[in-house]
Amino acid sequence: MTAQVLNGKKTRGSGVDIIQVAQCAGVSPATVSRVTNGRSTVAKHLAKKVWRAIEELGYTPNPQARALVSGRSRVLGLLVSEITNPFFPELMQNFEDVAGKHDFEVMVGSTNYNRERAKIFIRRLVQRRVEGVAVMTFRAESHFLDELIAENIPLVTIDVSADAARSLVLEVDYAQGIDEAVQHLALLGHRWIGFASGPMPHLTNVRRKDAFVRAAKRIGLAAEKAPVFVGDHTFEGGTQAALYFLGLKPRPTAIVCSNDMMAVGVLRVMAERGIQVPRDMSVIGFDDIHLAEFINPPLTTVRMSRQELAKAAFHGLQQLWTEKSPGSRNAIHVGTRLVVRQSTDSPREAAEALPRKPRVRKARMRPVLA
Amino acid sequence: MTAQVLNGKKTRGSGVDIIQVAQCAGVSPATVSRVTNGRSTVAKHLAKKVWRAIEELGYTPNPQARALVSGRSRVLGLLVSEITNPFFPELMQNFEDVAGKHDFEVMVGSTNYNRERAKIFIRRLVQRRVEGVAVMTFRAESHFLDELIAENIPLVTIDVSADAARSLVLEVDYAQGIDEAVQHLALLGHRWIGFASGPMPHLTNVRRKDAFVRAAKRIGLAAEKAPVFVGDHTFEGGTQAALYFLGLKPRPTAIVCSNDMMAVGVLRVMAERGIQVPRDMSVIGFDDIHLAEFINPPLTTVRMSRQELAKAAFHGLQQLWTEKSPGSRNAIHVGTRLVVRQSTDSPREAAEALPRKPRVRKARMRPVLA
DNA sequence: TTGTATGCGTTATCAC
DNA sequence: GTGATAACGCATACAA
DSSP states (O other), X not given: OOSOEETTEEOOTTOOOHHHHHHHHTSOHHHXXXXXXXOSOSOHHHHHHHHHHHHHHTOOOOHHHXXXXXXXXXXXXXXXXXXXXXXXXXXXXXXXXXXXXXXXXXXXXXXXXOHHHHHHHHHHHHHTTOSXXXXXXXXXXXXXXXXXXXXXXXXXXXXXXXXXXXXXXXXXXXXXXXHHHHHHHHXXXXXXXXXXXXXXXXXXXXXXXXXXXXXXXXXXXXXTOOOEEEOOSSHHHHHHHHHHHHHSSSOOSEEEESSHHHHXXXXXXXXXXXXXXXXXXXXXXXXXXGGGGTSSSOOEEEEEOHHHHHHHHHHHHHHHHHOSSSOSOOOEEEOEEEEOOSSOOOOTTXXXXXXXXXXXXXTTOOOTTO | OOSXXXXXXXXXXXXXXXXXXXHHHTSOHHHHHHHHTTOTTSOHXXXXXXXXXXHHHTOOOOHXXXXXXXXXXXXXXXXXXXXXXXXXXXXXXXXHHHHHHTTOEEEEEEOTTOHHHHHHHHHHHHHTTOSEEEEEOSSOOGGGGHHHHHTTOOEEEESSOOOSTTEEEEEEOHHHHHHHHHHHHHHHTOOOEEEEEOOTTXXXXXXXXXXXXXXXXXXXXXXXXXXXXXXXXXXXXXXXXXXXXXXXXXXXXXXXXXXHHHHHHHHHHHHHHTOOTTTTOEEEEEEOOGGGGTSSSOOEEEEEOHHHHHHHHHHHHHHHHHOSSSOSOOOEEEOEEEEOOSSOOOOTTHHHHOTTOOOOSSTTOOXXXX
């Protein structure tokens, strides 16, 4: 029963429109519009009166009318690959937060690695006239994006450029965190480290693996033949990787995983086999999903900041909006870093085998053979 | 370079409007509108021609224009309490899927138990003229909803009614699954079972706890003094609960938790103390979050179906839309059920103490004292 | 059954 | 700086 009828006219929703505000403030609708849009060409005292009227009437501009006349929907798209992967919800929230601060709404869609789902979602995006899309899918499934590209919608992707005029790529520095991970292990005394990779055609996984191989080489460990198992970034992939490494003749003393879910799978196998982590085997993940600190033992992992990623994605879109010529565009850099928890330690036989670098950060190095 | 200029007029976005379609099909705009809106009052052969024109020109109706003239935004709101709780992303996806099938977009917001966040999000909802909101927050924070109620926006809540004209409540049948859980434990031979509750003023937690107490009573176990620890539905709350139950004089042989995160906390404490689950302690969770099957050991838990919940929420809104008189409205029922995994087993001393029901489903009952 | 005309609430283009 | 006024793209009341 909140002033549903005003001026003999039914009011729906917020009910009050720009004309009523104008009347109440004693100005023209145009001036009200200028005020709500932050145009600086309005006299102070008039703006004041307009704001007062807005306050008094509880006026909120109608977004659909605005969008219609301005051609800008103030809606963004966010495409992720699987919402059940804890990495993404955090990313979504951070993206929505930045977007919201700039008065954008965001449509989120999870492909679940399903081509059809992606297509349907993208269709919805163009139908709703989104002003930009962040494709946070870590896959080069750019054929999904054809419709977006055809509509000339600004696009921000990860790792691999969309090959479109109005697009921009976020370059994740995998090497940074993976270097830290390998050095961390080397310092602990590990000399034979396995890498559980994600599915191989995907660029992001190639990069993670290459970063590992280079890091291992650089550290002087495992020469060029660091053992690599190609999994699929799932829990099951992790169990398979664990089984593979456990079967190796000289068994690795540590496993670095291409993502956290695989690390969780590895942990499960170790637990089932009675192999203590980290005493008998060190494990490192990648992503730092929420779960990483709740699993047993808490997972040492490489963190890729969701907040940084979200901000970079939004700013990338901003860049594309304000950009005149699609020329001088440079990729946006996103860092990674190691987070040490409790799934890494010195290997049991390490202390005497490697007496040369006894100094390890914390006092977590165990006494010999104890 | 996709037909950006048509008829000497710059086309933006999908570019083609209802008038062009009308011309192309040789009918009036009104007829095109009737066709796209599925009005049955259009002659078959004309509709055919219209569809052909739509196809040919790649026409998609402008949602903002539609919303403006019809007064219906085709946008819904979804409010959850914390996006990092794996329960919610699944719920979100399911809700978006149902909504999407009916041509609705959904704005999701996570309060993170932060009053200010909720307020801000709700303001955005009314500004965007959402047609309905699903409040899946499991809390009676109805003061958040005042603005929604004042705008007379259809509201679906969980457990506790919003006390608004156009609202409806989803009644989750906690007792159903919790009964199953307690009976499952009783069948395994447990007679002294602890309950780790969520924060107590909240109705949902009261209901879960009451369901447990009643189930325990009904089963004839633990008389009326089943031990209850009031935690806070977080991982830490779970560790505290575990410590509490471990300190009890006759130590419970099983712990039922009010949600999965607490169960995960319990599991962690058990692991740290070297207490084997399920051999030395059985643990049951509630929710069946994704993580439940990946934790060690996989968690026996009560599943509350996200899909069922999402569908119920949407159908609730539909009901509110089509409803004439806000009278004959009945709550929507949502069930729960036990999912048995590997965190439950017979207590060690059970077999001789309770010889009466030796038959347990799978062959998971251990030999006495082995 | 189909077409014509009006209006939805706002921004933008002009004059002033 | 400020105010009229014409779009924006569509649904719909009404006329035919």
